[in-house]
Amino acid sequence: MRHSGQIRALWFLTGCLGIGFGLLGYRLVDLQVLRHDTLALESSRNTERRIVRLPRRGNILDIKGNLLATSKPVRTVCADPSIMGTNYWLVARQLAPIMRLDENALAGKLQPRWFVDEKGRTNVDKFVVLKRKVDDEEWMAITNTMEHLVFCPDEKLLSKTRQRAFNQIRRQSLITQEDQLRVYPNGSLAAHVLGYVGTEETTLTNGAVGFQIKGRDGIELTLNSFLEGVRGWRQTETDHLDRELVAYREQDVTPRNGYTAVLTIDAGVQHIVESELTSAWEEHNPISVACTVIRPATGEIVAMANLPTFDPNNLAASSPEARRNRIISDIAEPGSTFKIVVVSAALNENVSRLSDLVDCERGIFQYAGLTLHDAHEKYGILSVQDVVAKSSNVGAAKIGIKLGAERLEEYMRRFGFGESTGIVLPGEVRGIVHPVSRWSKIEITRIPMGQGVATTPLQMCLAMSAIANKGVLMRPRLVDQVQDLDGRVLVTYPPQVARRVVSEAVAQQMVAALKAVVSTNGTGLSAQMDYYTVAGKTGTAQKAAGGKYVSGKFFSSFIGFFPADNPELCISVVFDEPDMKKGHYGGAIAAPIFRRIAERSANYLAIPVEVMRNQTLAVTNHAEAD
């Protein structure tokens, strides 16, 4: 009996074991075969990660290697509200002052939220962005606060489950994503050249959304493809705390960081220009004031500044008006500075010589039923050189009539008006140069004095640079080279000749005439420098609105270069509506600013002096030479 009982027990045990193993076998088949695909997918989703590694955006340097724009690694701080439970208020109270966020808004983000997905299942939101662009110091303060969060006076008295929940909040509730912040160490310096960046949503890790920096204006936009770099990625696995298991890393492609762009801008000259414009702004209270500094021989833009300006580090505080680069995007009638075009054309076409005499009709000239006036004084008979020096509108109109409409239009286009200069900045406008077929009868008298044509300040500065550069118009050059991370040069942008505008001899004659402008005989005496001879032209253009000129509103400008016979820099200063109380002529307002900028820049760039202090500047009288 005992024997058979034992056998039964044995059979029973065997049966139980068999059933047990059978169930285990079924479970095994169920997991490994029947539900293999689903579970394998879930498993890989839990552990495998494809991490997109964003490249660091490249630097922008000035011509001397000073840093103008760089990128700072920062973080986007995110939270998992699902593990906060009812403690979100306490966490928000502790974090809000450190993250400089509103406590209520932060608590609202940390509060667990449920939502129903497309399959009708109720889920809890596990990802919320708390703050972007958090730097290392702030992140360290956040993690320190989280580690020392106190949920109750004596946690040891609480149950293990609650202790675990609190520890989970401390260690796992906050996560970060890598991000970068564009930093401009010089603040608003060259802001209109550098431009600014914006962010764009991008997929980062397993479908999670992140942000990538993209250029939005200026060099940041035009050189975006060089600056942004190429993404890398990492195929790897993580543990339950989402920490990477390096041993299981399968692919690791390093991102290629963005290249470095070296500009032709010189931060020192740019600072000089901006500080002088700031003091001019305070003195004359205009709507805007702009300055461009160009090396005539190469077309290099050494400085380009506009006021009002903005700080690209704090874009939100600026208005769209302040962000506009007026030097390339605003057009206006240039006024008397445009006389250089008609006189150069007349000299080049042998229509006139500098010594030829022009009857300026005592400042009142009737043509096609309209009366043209001289702005400064009423002149009688002047030489062509004096027409330039004294800026006689009647004289310029008569030279224009002598030259003829077709040739005037041809030279306007030769000087680059009515077309893009080719500067590597977005938003450049071409200006307005009407074809001769659309000219009215009086255009031939108005255009020589800078009316009936619209130009950008950059076009005018380049035209003057062409005269300084022996009659050769250069393309504006703003980018010197592109380098890789080790400083190896990848691309260089050599100076580019646009075309010859006038002959070298004519350019020399024009220099002589423009030197006379900056003398006691001319309108631009205030531009005279102590150690250098200056050649330049003043301009005062009445503003137009609603198809007619507005009284009391002017564009005042001065464009000049120095040393006159071997020019190093060509500088243009343009005021939009300066305060009338302190004068409105270019010679009175813009010329002194030109002089201050030119003297400080010459000193900074160590341009060899031509004449010593108190020596009289001998202005070559070309008429006499002729």
Add this chain to the structure above:
Amino acid sequence: MARNHKYQPATLRFGPAIKAALLCIFFGGAGIGYVWQKTQIQHLADQQKRLESRFEELHRQNDKLMRAVAVLCSPRELDERVKKMNLGLVPPQPDQIVRLREVAEPQAHPGSNIDPRSREMVQMYAIHK
């Protein structure tokens, strides 16, 4: 005699014992080797992670210092510091600058051992004079 000796039941058979021992050593060694290798991989992975973190940290510090240098060297910052420290620094006027012309290298007399670098010293001396 030898044949009979071979088939004695009490005699220890070394061949199979060695084979068994070798197999044990092989499998044991393979097992231990596998574990050792896995430990090494883990160890190297940890090391790699540490080095990567260190590299990133150094890179961040380098960037931070570079930015600090850029801020300190910015013309605006320098201007403000000069004003704040009231040092009275102004740019030199053009007539205060002495410009030295590059002179042709002097022809050394045969046998003389003038260091070409002495040219620089001559120029410096000229300034003091």
